[in-house]
Amino acid sequence: MAGKHTPRSKSRILLLSLSLLGFSVLFFLFSLSPLRNPTHSQFPNTNIHVETSFVSSLEDFLTHKAPRFPNIRDDTVGGAVGEEEVRKLDDRIYDSEMDRLYRDPYYPVGLPLKVYVYNMPSKFTYDLLWLFRNTYKETSNLTSNGSPVHRLIEQHSIDYWLWADLIAPESERLLKSVVRVHRQEEADLFYIPFFTTISFFLMEKQQCKALYREALKWMTDQPAWKRSGGRDHILPVHHPWSFKSVRRYVKNAIWLLPDMDSTGNWYKPGQVYLEKDLILPYVANLDLCDAKCLSETNPKRSTLLFFRGRLKRNAGGKIRSKLVGELTGVDDVIIEEGTAGEGGKAAAQSGMRKSLFCMSPAGDTPSSARLFDAIVSGCIPVIISDELELPFEGLLDYRKIALFVSSSDAVKPRWLLNFLRGIRPAVIKEMQQNLAKYSRHFLYSSPAQPLGPEDLVWRMMAGKVVNIKLHSRRSQRLVEGSRSLCTCECRVTNATKTSPALPGLS
Known part of the structure; x- marks a missing residue:
């Protein structure tokens, strides 16, 4: 009896095998086809609550997120260093860059950008955030022209949004354009997390100037700063008054700005220009009309x-x-x-x-x-x-x-x-x-969203890296008495012209 059923069993096995093969081919072909809904591929975590209010996000950050952030060890230097420490860092950076040059066919162009975030003393970071959080309800605090101080800080709070995203655990971040590194020789750029606008508006004038001088000394004492003259360091100075008393000493750094005002009212000639710095949008005062x-x-x-x-x-x-x-x-x-x-x-x-x-x-x-x-x-x-x-x-x-x-x-x-x-x-x-x-x-947000302003910051920064490295290395090898500055002005003056006739204009 068993022998009579053998051909039928074999045919069933063959049919099942062919069916499985067919399904495999169909699955393979489907996997090659483009995604039907690209929105889900761009936002894989759409179920996560996204906070766009600075006050609400800061409250959550200070009371829930910051205390549980791991105390990641890095190689931030606590005080001044000598030439030997700078030379050692330069050697490590050279080894790292050569390794990446020969291993990565796209280096130094491409993403993710590798950013080192300095572990600054809390008086430059957390203490200032707490100062805002504990005083923002004092709406009587106005500038000389009547603008509410705390609302101005919100408008220029780009330093908070960028920093909060950079220091968050990787498991909670959505951006793929930037990654935080914890060894300086691995970095493309260095981020200075000093809240210059909060300190300007909420501290007494002389106290603020003293803190600015302390921050200036702290950052310029870092071996990476000494190595490049600050050219690969990012400094958020988004309000035109922030860090004003000392920023002439950090004019080589990459400034994060609201505009460039070529009239000279806010920035001195040679301090800001598009090749070096980056313009960032204000934080909108109004709610999104979805x-x-x-x-x-x-x-x-x-x-x-x-x-x-x-x-x-x-x-x-x-x-x-x-x-x-x-x-x-x-x-x-x-x-x-x-x-x-x-x-x-x-x-x-x-x-x-x-x-x-x-x-x-x-x-x-x-x-x-x-x-x-x-x-x-x-x-x-x-x-x-x-x-x-x-x-x-x-x-x-x-x-x-x-x-x-x-x-x-x-x-x-x-x-x-x-x-x-x-x-x-x-x-x-x-x-x-x-x-x-x-x-x-x-729309600045927590967590920072793909194609949001935080993401576009790093995409724009990636385009500056080659030029930053060029000027850093050039400055390191110039001999005393050489012509260290360009003698011609090649930038085109910005002058708005009325939009040409748009298609459809009568």
Whole structure:
């Protein structure tokens, strides 16, 4: 009986084998096909709560995350070092760089960027964060021009967002563009986690200057600083007043800035330039208008142009009073003096979400958080700031989301209104759609998100590494009396021209 069933058993085994082979081929072919939903590949941890409020994120960081961060041992030096220590580090860096050069065909171009984070004394880091946390409810603390101090600190809190992400355990980080290293010879760049803006606004003037001098001595005593003259060191000085009393001594470092103001009001000639430094966006004051919000508000945007803020400013901001005279009294234009506090925020948010265009003129400096408020509100920015430099412009094309108008054109009678009214609905719709895509690039968050501003910082930094190494090595081998500075100025002066006629303009 058994012999009669053998052929049928063999045929079943053969059929099963062929079926398994077929499934294997189909699985292999499917694995080669592109992902159906790239969103999930970009954000594999979408179930994690993402915090975009500086105050809320800082509270969680100080009370829950910071205490449980492992006390990772690194080779940060506690005091001044001699030439021998600098030479030893130079030798170790040479060995590491040669190993990477011969082993990695893409070195030094590519990601992830290797960043060494200094383990600075707590008076430069945690103590200042606690100082903000314990005083931020004191809203009576104002600057000389009436701006709430703690809100200014929030707007310029890029130092917190970058540092908190860098020092977080790798298991909790989402970014692939940067990795923290704990040995200096492995680093492409060095990050200095000193909270210069908090100390400037919340400490007594002389106390702050003393802390600046201490921080200056501490960082310039580090062997890696001595080796490169600070050229491969990143220093966050995002508010134009921060670290001002001593920053002439660290002009070789990579500064993280809000703009570059070539007028000389905030930065001295030779201190800042695009080849060395990086422009970072302000932290937006307003809440994100997400996809659902945009679908509800875009059809109802009945205001042509909106501006809420201080109507009188100094320096380049003097144009504001001229614009007020030109635009006041027009039916579908709202120009109003801004007020601080939650009431002012609510009014600005409501106004931007009801408007097609939001005016972003220069203030005391070329930049303003208002630009990023407009972007996250889905309101097309009209930038009137002739000296403005923009964040991540090597990666992002702002012509797709904003209009650029020269100051000379903007103040001509009826010129700006005629320009905006001439933009056809199809062009407006396209720019609104682009704003919805771009808003993620300007939202600082914890944990830091792929393609968020923290991520774009390191992608931009990666493009600077080769040039940084070139100038560091060049400075190390120049002999005394040699011509150490370039004798020609090759940078093109920044001067805004009105956007050329967009496709679809009547």
